[in-house]
Amino acid sequence: MGRIGIDAHVLDGKYQGSRSWLENVLDHIPATAGAAAHEWVIYSADPTATARRFPWPRYRHALITTQDSIARLMVFWPTARRRDRLDALVTQYVSPPLVGPRFRQVVVIHDVLFESDPQFFPKAMRWRLRLLCRLSAARAAVVLTVSRHAAGEIAHRYGVPEDRILLAPNAPGALPAPSADDFAAAGGLAPFLLWVGRLEPRKNLPLALAATQAARGAGARLVVVGREDHGPAGAAMAAQLAQTPGVVHLRDVAPPRLAALYATAAALVFPSLGEGFGIPVIEALSVGTAVIASNRGAIPEAGGRLARYIDPAAPDAAAQMAALVAQALAGGLRPDPAACAAHLAAFHPRRAAEAVVAAVR
Numbered sequence: 001m002g003r004i005g006i007d008a009h010v011l012d013g014k015y016q017g018s019r020s021w022l023e024n025v026l027d028h029i030p031a032t033a034g035a036a037a038h039e040w041v042i043y044s045a046d047p048t049a050t051a052r053r054f055p056w057p058r059y060r061h062a063l064i065t066t067q068d069s070i071a072r073l074m075v076f077w078p079t080a081r082r083r084d085r086l087d088a089l090v091t092q093y094v095s096p097p098l099v100g101p102r103f104r105q106v107v108v109i110h111d112v113l114f115e116s117d118p119q120f121f122p123k124a125m126r127w128r129l130r131l132l133c134r135l136s137a138a139r140a141a142v143v144l145t146v147s148r149h150a151a152g153e154i155a156h157r158y159g160v161p162e163d164r165i166l167l168a169p170n171a172p173g174a175l176p177a178p179s180a181d182d183f184a185a186a187g188g189l190a191p192f193l194l195w196v197g198r199l200e201p202r203k204n205l206p207l208a209l210a211a212t213q214a215a216r217g218a219g220a221r222l223v224v225v226g227r228e229d230h231g232p233a234g235a236a237m238a239a240q241l242a243q244t245p246g247v248v249h250l251r252d253v254a255p256p257r258l259a260a261l262y263a264t265a266a267a268l269v270f271p272s273l274g275e276g277f278g279i280p281v282i283e284a285l286s287v288g289t290a291v292i293a294s295n296r297g298a299i300p301e302a303g304g305r306l307a308r309y310i311d312p313a314a315p316d317a318a319a320q321m322a323a324l325v326a327q328a329l330a331g332g333l334r335p336d337p338a339a340c341a342a343h344l345a346a347f348h349p350r351r352a353a354e355a356v357v358a359a360v361r
Contacts (some may be wrong), residue, residue: 111276211321
């Protein structure tokens with residue numbers, strides 16, 4: 001039996017892909033073959049809360065004693081490794097350097113957008129991630145990532161052999177079933193296009209605004225779900241939303257209400273300029289909602305043949321998206337249910353947990 005540590009500090013942070021990925025993994029490790037042979041130590045800032053959320057008997061919940069990222073990497077993890085007699089450690093993006101050369105480390109690198117799309121990252125963050133992720137990938141026994149696109153980028157940019165990279169794909173969020181009130185609230189906004197994500201430049205919200213304004217004649221709204229991010233840029237986007245007719249901005253939405261919005265929307269619009277995956281795409285497809293997305297990064301991998309794509313850098317990108325929006329509002333882009341089911345089978349929630357168990361083994 002091994003004792004496996006999992007860095008779960010993201011569970012106490014903002015909602016983003018790395019948090020959704022880890023929640024899915026912790027939900028599905030208990031049913032994964034071979035997992036019961038190990039003890040899993042889940043480290044977070046609130047062990048009581050994580051114990052309630054993930055109550056499996058093979059989980060032990062422990063406190064991360066510092067919120068400072070440098071202290072966590074340089075002091076906390078080496079101490080925890082010795083104190084808790086860990087046999088392996090799973091971290092995201094960056095692994096601790098001072099735990100010994102023979103200690104098995106598994107690092108999850110969701111994407112390397114700071115390499116391929118550096119313009120969307122502050123200079124200091126960009127260079128820090130470039131250095132630390134490269135070093136983490138080099139010393140890891142296994143690198144996990146969420147898409148074939150990201151795996152190729154990691155192998156190419158960091159020289160990691162392909163046999164050391166395992167695919168641990170994202171899955172649709174485990175959204176609870178909406179109530180009648182949730183559906184009524186969503187229905188009261190119809191017809192609408194849905195946009196889900198953090199308000200930051202990379203997500204390309206202005207293109208979604210420009211394209212959906214063409215649908216104002218049909219009375220359609222754009223419903224934006226997400227909080228501001230990246231400081232002044234995110235705040236400027238929120239201000240723009242508040243001043244744009246036909247836009248509803250919902251910063252925080254309970255999971256059942258979000259599920260109702262996905263199911264009621266004429267389409268999800270997702271014109272991002274770069275993604276390591278694109279969770280909203282598979283969440284929309286999981287309820288049979290049309291998807292209009294950009295063709296960048298791993299988005300076509302998430303949407304497969306079921307989504308409709310535009311080139312966000314094309315001079316007529318807004319016109320391309322507006323034409324697809326008009327089709328969606330007329331009900332013409334709904335994906336075939338059988339094709340959706342077949343496509344989503346590749347993103348079953350248990351696949352990432354299986355990859356984690358395989359990596360520590």
